[in-house]
Amino acid sequence: MSRIANNIKFMRQLKGLSQEQLADDLSITRSRLGAYEEGRNEPPIDLLVKLSDFFHIAVDALVRGDLKKTNPDAMMRIGKNRILFPVIIDEEGDDLIELIPVKASAGYLRGYADPDYVERLPRMKLPFLPVGKHRAFPIRGDSMPPLREGSFVIGKFLESLDHIKEGATYVIVTKDDGLSYKRVFNLNKKDGTVELHSDNKIYPPFKVKLHDILELWEFTCSINLGEYKEEELNVGSIMSMLRNLQVEIETIKKQGKK
Numbered sequence: 001m002s003r004i005a006n007n008i009k010f011m012r013q014l015k016g017l018s019q020e021q022l023a024d025d026l027s028i029t030r031s032r033l034g035a036y037e038e039g040r041n042e043p044p045i046d047l048l049v050k051l052s053d054f055f056h057i058a059v060d061a062l063v064r065g066d067l068k069k070t071n072p073d074a075m076m077r078i079g080k081n082r083i084l085f086p087v088i089i090d091e092e093g094d095d096l097i098e099l100i101p102v103k104a105s106a107g108y109l110r111g112y113a114d115p116d117y118v119e120r121l122p123r124m125k126l127p128f129l130p131v132g133k134h135r136a137f138p139i140r141g142d143s144m145p146p147l148r149e150g151s152f153v154i155g156k157f158l159e160s161l162d163h164i165k166e167g168a169t170y171v172i173v174t175k176d177d178g179l180s181y182k183r184v185f186n187l188n189k190k191d192g193t194v195e196l197h198s199d200n201k202i203y204p205p206f207k208v209k210l211h212d213i214l215e216l217w218e219f220t221c222s223i224n225l226g227e228y229k230e231e232e233l234n235v236g237s238i239m240s241m242l243r244n245l246q247v248e249i250e251t252i253k254k255q256g257k258k
Contacts, residue, residue, distance in 0.1 A: 004048075005039035007067045011055045012037075026050050069119060096123040097154065099136040100179075109178045109214075126154070129220060133157040137171045137179060137217070143198035144169070144181055151224045153181055155217025161187065161210060163218070164194070172196065173215035174208055181219075 012022045023033040026047065035041040043051065052059045061067065098121040100108055107117065124136070139151045147153070155171045158164070169183045182196035189210070197205040 002039045002042070003066060004042065004063050005037055007057075007062050007065070008033075008043075008051065009037040010067050011051075011057065015055075022054075025054060096125055097129075097134045097136055098123055099152070100138060102138045102140070102150075105138050105140075105179055109173065109175075129154070130156065134220060135171075135217060136223075137181065139181060139222075143200045143203045144183075145200055147181075147222055147224060151222060153217075153222050154220045156220050158216045158218055161189075161194075161213070161216065164216070165218075169219040171215075171217040171219075172208070172213060173217075175212045175214060177208070 012019070015022075017025075019033050019037070020030045023030040026033070028047070032041075036043050048059050048062065051057075051062060055062070057067070098118060100121065104121065110117075126134075134154055134156050136152045136154045139147045139153060140149055142149065153169075153171055158170075164170070164184055164187050166185060166187070167183060169181065171179060171181050172184075173179055180196065182198060184194055185197055185205070186193075186195040187210075188194065192210045193207045194210060194213075195205050195207050
């Protein structure tokens, strides 16, 4: 059975609906819905959009993800009626930070809405982050000094472009360019554009269309690994360093209470 078939059946049952009830809501016959759930037919794009709106699940996640592996209640909503990506939580219900390794960053544009892709990412928990959903992204190139290639920016997810602050830095995910970390200026809703600037002035600013922005992550903190040797910059060593950082912070807190 295909993933879309499993996902339709899973979401219907999660909502406590019968096939007949869901079919009525989608304005299709029960037998047609049954064919989709049994994998005998694939729903057309217009019905996928209806399913996306009805369940508040992105089309990519419906088609490519395994929703049984993700708690749909722990997914973030963007816009009026869309959930963009799954949020991974630990046993205590706290959000975990997914770390995007350099090798995985090339596939982020295809996998950002896929629960399977997100589930495979290494995860960590930092004690000093503000409330919100955070994710760690790798820095490539020299356009945003003092951050060097191999460092990471931890960003807080923004649900609306209205929250953009003039001159602040963001990780921007666009349809054409994928991941980039830039300073944002001149949000122009009338023209539907925003300007992205590098702190390294040898790189000229450029405009992107607002409707091409898939995700926006506001800078929270950075982990500068530029002085480490290349062979030391693997996921295991990075995660070990971050865990040690948490221990150091907890030690400082305890000393401060004495």
